[in-house]
Amino acid sequence: MKGVRNNFIVKLVLLIVVLAVGVLGLYYTVINNKSDEAMDDDYPKTTYEILVSRDFENRYPATPYEVLKLYNKYLKYIYNTESSDKEIETLVDCIRSMWSKDWLALNERGAHIENMKKEIEEFRKDKRVMSNYTVSDSATIRRFSTHDNVEGCTLMSSYLYTQKKKTSKAYMMFYFLKEDGKWKILYYELTDESGNKIS
Numbered sequence: 001m002k003g004v005r006n007n008f009i010v011k012l013v014l015l016i017v018v019l020a021v022g023v024l025g026l027y028y029t030v031i032n033n034k035s036d037e038a039m040d041d042d043y044p045k046t047t048y049e050i051l052v053s054r055d056f057e058n059r060y061p062a063t064p065y066e067v068l069k070l071y072n073k074y075l076k077y078i079y080n081t082e083s084s085d086k087e088i089e090t091l092v093d094c095i096r097s098m099w100s101k102d103w104l105a106l107n108e109r110g111a112h113i114e115n116m117k118k119e120i121e122e123f124r125k126d127k128r129v130m131s132n133y134t135v136s137d138s139a140t141i142r143r144f145s146t147h148d149n150v151e152g153c154t155l156m157s158s159y160l161y162t163q164k165k166k167t168s169k170a171y172m173m174f175y176f177l178k179e180d181g182k183w184k185i186l187y188y189e190l191t192d193e194s195g196n197k198i199s
Contacts, residue, residue: 051077052090056097064155064176064183065138071098071185072133072157078116079123079130088120089113100177100184131167132160151178152186156195173197 051074061067074095078088092113096104136156144152152175159170173195175186190198 060182064153067183068135076130092116100186128161128163131162134158
């Protein structure tokens, strides 16, 4: 009789241990899933979310080369992706974060957004795609100073476009000024491959 009772107690203890392990496992799984969901909510998932979540105040690109690469990333997304008016406005604001104070003063935000929408519409109507872009090597940067002794530089970028299986290339020279320790785009102009201005 004593053996039966001991056997029953052992089985009961084992059952309690198995149940406790199951409950702990279930608890751990639920907590882990909630943690993963919370982390998912904090991180951007789409290209658009990644672009608009950029913190230009605290994570501004360090060099003109990096600024121009990031700027082109925004342009390629804007021209090649169907976006709502609100999304375009947000993306244009990101682009404007890389512009100098002087360039911003000459290009009012509302007009800039409307012009961008028209350009995108023409781009789509012509069935053009910005296939790729290339920023010239950092070694090609030409430095200058303004009459106010503000540090500046120029850097060229090329753009490859596809339209009805034909490709074309355009070159743009970008002028930068260093404002508050950040390289900002002063303006840009269409050039030939050698960097000579095209009128």
